[in-house]
Amino acid sequence: MTVEITGFDWVPDFAKGFVRDLRPRWACAEIGLPYSMRLLNAAGPRPEAYFQEQPWGQVPALVDPGEGVRIFESGAILLHLGEKDERLLPRDPQARATAISWLFAAYNSVEPHMFELSNVEIFAAGEQWAELRRPSLMAEAGKRFDRLADAMAGREWLAGTFSIADIAMASVLRLAEGSGLIEDRPVLMDYLQRAIARPAFKAALAAQLADFKPAPAAAA
Structure with missing residues (x-):
């Protein structure tokens, strides 16, 4: 089942390729886990409901409908994804x-x-x-x-x-x-x-970069 990762649709140039949703994207790519993206406007206020998922309005957050789990912080998300596959987290x-x-x-x-x-x-x-x-x-x-x-x-x-x-x-x-x-x-x-x-890193990086829109007028 597809998990949903939250990211941004725009960031300043120096941050492109470094936003932390890259980390769960990479993990998903390593094990072939399908994911979709929910992209927020980084240049504007976060939706108020999002603060119920991520108290500071940061990214990433992850929704795993298969397990009925919502989780935030990239380290916690990596640990959650690691539990799904020993290619990410050894069982020894x-x-x-x-x-x-x-x-x-x-x-x-x-x-x-x-x-x-x-x-x-x-x-x-x-x-x-x-x-x-x-x-x-x-x-x-x-x-x-x-x-x-x-x-x-x-x-x-x-x-x-x-x-x-x-x-x-x-x-x-x-x-x-x-x-x-x-x-x-x-x-x-x-x-x-x-x-x-690693091919999974390259795929995750390309996917993140492809999601960024041109700079909004207020940030140009």
Whole structure:
């Protein structure tokens, strides 16, 4: 049965290909799970009813009519989809625990640094505080990436086989491209390139990009 994923019909150019509905799209593509999209106007107010599904009006949210489930937050959605197919979440107890651990690590131990880097380099670009913050932020992030690189040494995928952990981590690492954090650590660059070379990622990315409309007049 088809699941429904919520996304946006427009975002600024810098966000195209990075909106988080890409993550469940990728997971669905990996296992051939049909999905439909409910596209919201990112440039305008969210429908009031949507706040009952996602308290902050963000994307993605997912409706799974087959199981009668509504769920939000990309990590929770990936975990839900992983329960459907061992190609996304291993059934071996230790491999499953490892995949879940890395799923949470991607979003709690790595991605916050990427949020701050985006704030410094995009949303507060040129501001004095951002210029002062960047060196220490890069040093802090670098330490995180060093530990991640150490953990990735000798691994093809985080939990042994490809899983939702890799969808999460690769999605986060894409945010660091061009910063030097990935490029200076070949084991992480190689890992990211393996992940984004997967046909399911390419299909999910193309599908997201195809859904974006031209910029509305207010955002042009």
